[in-house]
Amino acid sequence: MEITVKVKRCNPQGNADCKPSWQSYDIKAEVGMSVLEVLLDVIAGVDPSLVCRRSCRSAICGSCAMKINGRPLLACDTQIIEEYEKAGRIELEPLDNHRVIKDLAVFQEPPWDEFDKIIPYLNEKDKDVAMTAEDEHAIDASQKCIMCGSCNSVCNALEMEKNYLGPAALAKAWRFVGDVREGKKEKRLDRLSQEHGIWDCVRCVHCTEYCPKDVAPLSAIERLRDKAMAYGIDDNHGAKHSTAMVDSIRRVGRLDEAAMTFKTLGLLRSIGMIPFGMKMEMHGKMPHPVVLPAIDGIDEVRKIMDKREEEKKKEELD
Amino acid sequence: MVFHDVLIIGGGLAGLRAAIEASKNGLNVAVISKVYPVRSHSVAAQGGINAALKSNDNWEDHAYDTVKGSDYLGDQDAIEIMCKEAPEDIRELERMGAVFSRDADGDIAQRPFGGAGFPRTCYLADRTGHGLLHLMFEQIRKYEVTVYPEWFVTDLIVEDNIARGAIALEMLTGRFHRLHAGALIMATGGYGRVFGITTNALTNTGDGMGLALRAGAPLMDMEFVQFHPTTLKRTGILITEAARGEGGYLLNSKGERFMKSYAPNAMELASRDVVSRAEQTEINEGRDINGCVYLDLRHLGREKILERLPQIRDISISFAGVDPIEEPIPIRPGMHYSMGGIMTDKDGKTPVEGLFAAGESACVSVHGANRLGGNSLLETIVFGRRAGQSVTEYCSGSKVAAFPKSALQDATRKAAMIFERDAGVKSSELLERVNSAMMECCGVFRTEEKMKEGLDRVRAVREDLPKVTLTDKGNVFNMELAGVYELEHIVDLAESILLGAIHRKESRGSHTRLEYPKRDDKDWMKHTLIYKDGPEMRIDHKDVTVTRFEPKERKY
Numbered sequence: 001m002e003i004t005v006k007v008k009r010c011n012p013q014g015n016a017d018c019k020p021s022w023q024s025y026d027i028k029a030e031v032g033m034s035v036l037e038v039l040l041d042v043i044a045g046v047d048p049s050l051v052c053r054r055s056c057r058s059a060i061c062g063s064c065a066m067k068i069n070g071r072p073l074l075a076c077d078t079q080i081i082e083e084y085e086k087a088g089r090i091e092l093e094p095l096d097n098h099r100v101i102k103d104l105a106v107f108q109e110p111p112w113d114e115f116d117k118i119i120p121y122l123n124e125k126d127k128d129v130a131m132t133a134e135d136e137h138a139i140d141a142s143q144k145c146i147m148c149g150s151c152n153s154v155c156n157a158l159e160m161e162k163n164y165l166g167p168a169a170l171a172k173a174w175r176f177v178g179d180v181r182e183g184k185k186e187k188r189l190d191r192l193s194q195e196h197g198i199w200d201c202v203r204c205v206h207c208t209e210y211c212p213k214d215v216a217p218l219s220a221i222e223r224l225r226d227k228a229m230a231y232g233i234d235d236n237h238g239a240k241h242s243t244a245m246v247d248s249i250r251r252v253g254r255l256d257e258a259a260m261t262f263k264t265l266g267l268l269r270s271i272g273m274i275p276f277g278m279k280m281e282m283h284g285k286m287p288h289p290v291v292l293p294a295i296d297g298i299d300e301v302r303k304i305m306d307k308r309e310e311e312k313k314k315e316e317l318d
Numbered sequence: 319m320v321f322h323d324v325l326i327i328g329g330g331l332a333g334l335r336a337a338i339e340a341s342k343n344g345l346n347v348a349v350i351s352k353v354y355p356v357r358s359h360s361v362a363a364q365g366g367i368n369a370a371l372k373s374n375d376n377w378e379d380h381a382y383d384t385v386k387g388s389d390y391l392g393d394q395d396a397i398e399i400m401c402k403e404a405p406e407d408i409r410e411l412e413r414m415g416a417v418f419s420r421d422a423d424g425d426i427a428q429r430p431f432g433g434a435g436f437p438r439t440c441y442l443a444d445r446t447g448h449g450l451l452h453l454m455f456e457q458i459r460k461y462e463v464t465v466y467p468e469w470f471v472t473d474l475i476v477e478d479n480i481a482r483g484a485i486a487l488e489m490l491t492g493r494f495h496r497l498h499a500g501a502l503i504m505a506t507g508g509y510g511r512v513f514g515i516t517t518n519a520l521t522n523t524g525d526g527m528g529l530a531l532r533a534g535a536p537l538m539d540m541e542f543v544q545f546h547p548t549t550l551k552r553t554g555i556l557i558t559e560a561a562r563g564e565g566g567y568l569l570n571s572k573g574e575r576f577m578k579s580y581a582p583n584a585m586e587l588a589s590r591d592v593v594s595r596a597e598q599t600e601i602n603e604g605r606d607i608n609g610c611v612y613l614d615l616r617h618l619g620r621e622k623i624l625e626r627l628p629q630i631r632d633i634s635i636s637f638a639g640v641d642p643i644e645e646p647i648p649i650r651p652g653m654h655y656s657m658g659g660i661m662t663d664k665d666g667k668t669p670v671e672g673l674f675a676a677g678e679s680a681c682v683s684v685h686g687a688n689r690l691g692g693n694s695l696l697e698t699i700v701f702g703r704r705a706g707q708s709v710t711e712y713c714s715g716s717k718v719a720a721f722p723k724s725a726l727q728d729a730t731r732k733a734a735m736i737f738e739r740d741a742g743v744k745s746s747e748l749l750e751r752v753n754s755a756m757m758e759c760c761g762v763f764r765t766e767e768k769m770k771e772g773l774d775r776v777r778a779v780r781e782d783l784p785k786v787t788l789t790d791k792g793n794v795f796n797m798e799l800a801g802v803y804e805l806e807h808i809v810d811l812a813e814s815i816l817l818g819a820i821h822r823k824e825s826r827g828s829h830t831r832l833e834y835p836k837r838d839d840k841d842w843m844k845h846t847l848i849y850k851d852g853p854e855m856r857i858d859h860k861d862v863t864v865t866r867f868e869p870k871e872r873k874y
Contacts, residue, residue, distance in 0.1 A: 048798040146361075
């Protein structure tokens with residue numbers, strides 16, 4: 001099958017501002033060929049100057065993540081004909097949220113710099129703790145990570161805040177916090193709860209949606225948040241917001257934005273939010289800040305919440 | 319110019335394990351790798367790592383299985399060390415944070431593997447190498463080892479037979495750097511890319527073996543190339559031996575479990591050389607399915623496949639279009655592992671002072687003529703650690719040798735020459751010529767005639783090396799330039815494999831010659847050494863160390 005592959009190329013040669021341009025290659029694809037195989041054919045036969053990182057070809061080394069038709073995918077793990085038939089085109093670009101080195105190769109500050117910030121090794125407990133199959137399952141997903149950068153490339157929070165640790169590093173953090181053998185969980189959670197840590201995530205679910213290895217970073221982040229609050233590490237906006245949300249639901253069965261703002265930010269900073277609140281009010285996005293009646297059937301809501309809290313108490317701290 | 323007590327070339331399991339040990343001992347250690355360390359091909363090891371952990375198993379049995387698997391060419395003193403130290407190394411990995419799959423009693427689970435008389439392969443599902451490599455990467459952060467990621471070593475600096483450091487190309491900038499070091503450890507893995515179809519990563523070009531050979535160290539037993547029995551046809555992508563360890567069948571076109579004619583007791587779990595020869599025979603005699611035989615997992619059931627072999631299922635679906643829960647997987651033998659490598663002693667020392675080696679790039683030899691599954695990860699950990707230890711002793715006992723002034727200039731001059739050439743051939747064309755020569759002339763079954771033809775073809779490529787030109791004339795991330803250096807190693811290694819294979823007039827382990835179908839202990843119970851200390855390569859020999867297992871006929 002003949003396919004035109006378009007590659008977004010950029011060759012900065014050390015200059016920061018490089019204007020990318022699209023280059024097309026007409027290639028012949030056989031059934032079973034991956035996007036990476038096609039790229040290798042182009043590099044060997046047509047254009048050896050085209051750059052993409054690659055190594056294992058079997059979706060485990062994490063080298064060849066790139067944007068294929070707008071989504072981050074491993075080039076070695078994407079069948080080209082299937083993808084072409086689905087999308088009607090093959091367009092390859094470097095990952096978003098990363099600076100480009102050349103063509104499809106990007107700088108790797110994320111995830112490596114962030115990786116160092118989460119203390120990326122086990123702190124053994126004083127005495128040996130044996131792991132059970134159950135203990136292994138608790139961290140199994142997060143240790144499937146191949147550090148390909150796909151999750152970071154689609155992370156909305158990272159796009160807005162470059163200092164955010166990002167989903168890859170946080171999935172790795174859960175690999176240690178969730179490990180029965182880890183001796184410094186509380187210290188880790190304390191650090192992770194600081195600015196640009198677990199509470200920066202906006203839960204857009206992109207990381208989990210686009211992860212090629214089912215690491216589910218978002219669920220790792222949620223577990224870290226749960227654990228941090230269970231340890232009583234709640235003196236931060238994220239944890240306060242979370243608590244305020246639960247209170248609001250228990251009280252009126254829905255979100256009471258005004259009260260939540262007050263509980264999250266405190267009196268002084270809430271006053272600063274008043275103009276924003278008024279704008280929301282004008283667009284009908286703000287419930288009445290003083291009188292907010294409970295919904296019908298609030299008792300049912302409270303029953304559900306009681307039940308959940310009972311369950312939670314049973315999930316002990318380790 | 320930077321200085322490190324130890325410069326480790328290669329960031330896979332052996333290199334990182336050596337780095338941890340040397341760093342623990344207080345040395346200033348750096349790892350230099352042409353990829354980010356977690357991209358190293360150790361990451362792709364699927365099946366597991368062997369150790370006699372259970373009370374009803376013992377290291378002597380592990381050693382016996384290994385010696386027998388090696389077709390008696392492995393050095394038994396080294397094998398004893400590896401098998402004896404294995405259990406403690408596994409426990410140490412666990413203390414570092416390794417996660418292994420567990421059995422019903424909560425112990426580390428162990429699965430049966432080919433050529434082993436006891437289920438002693440520890441694993442993490444079917445991504446053991448991934449788990450261990452990421453663990454090692456965590457640990458080098460803990461021990462604050464310096465890493466030079468995506469730096470390509472172009473030259474080892476050895477003068478008067480003493481290692482002094484290396485010259486490396488920083489891919490990001492295209493600059494060449496001097497790295498002065500008290501000692502060097504080569505841990506660059508295998509050379510799979512000498513062959514056209516291989517399970518190995520695109521980066522496995524055997525650079526370390528090539529560099530060491532040029533620096534005066536001998537390569538040992540290069541004729542022994544392992545063909546893995548279960549690889550996908552077009553791409554050579556690996557299906558782990560664990561698929562057979564968990565009970566998978568091999569079937570020919572008639573639906574027969576043909577291993578009953580070749581290894582009636584061990585069946586699919588005979589050692590890899592035996593199974594690959596059996597498959598190739600079935601294929602050559604026409605009982606194939608489009609050049610393949612089948613690996614059938616269906617009877618294992620959905621649940622077991624999903625729990626124990628999830629990656630294998632994904633790989634089969636993605637790369638062969640087959641769901642092993644529903645259909646058998648077409649597979650064939652494929653180039654997988656290099657038993658040969660840089661000759662070292664039990665502590666990773668080579669005959670060049672201050673030059674050490676460990677892992678697949680080294681040849682201790684614990685694998686002899688054929689490696690058992692689950693022993694390669696073990697080798698990287700045991701001998702990586704030992705190299706880290708012995709490099710410490712070396713550094714405390716010897717003065718640092720000076721770094722020659724001209725080295726950097728020589729390296730940049732060579733690169734400039736490559737850049738300046740205008741008309742010529744693309745390195746990819748030359749690579750293709752070596753690859754096809756090796757595929758056609760040096761496979762599972764070998765003949766004098768074909769191997770000599772192969773040697774001629776490889777030498778013809780060598781003649782063309784000075785004509786290689788570049789399309790990419792830029793400095794930043796010039797992978798084409800790195801490819802030229804890789805090609806030079808590939809040519810050297812192809813020639814040394816062929817020379818060794820033509821020279822060895824017997825069949826042993828993975829080396830099967832149609833003219834000499836029998837093992838010949840009288841004349842060939844010895845290692846082959848290849849030197850390149852003059853214009854031509856030369857061959858020498860070394861005795862095999864036998865301690866407790868006298869050679870006898872292998873039956874599975």
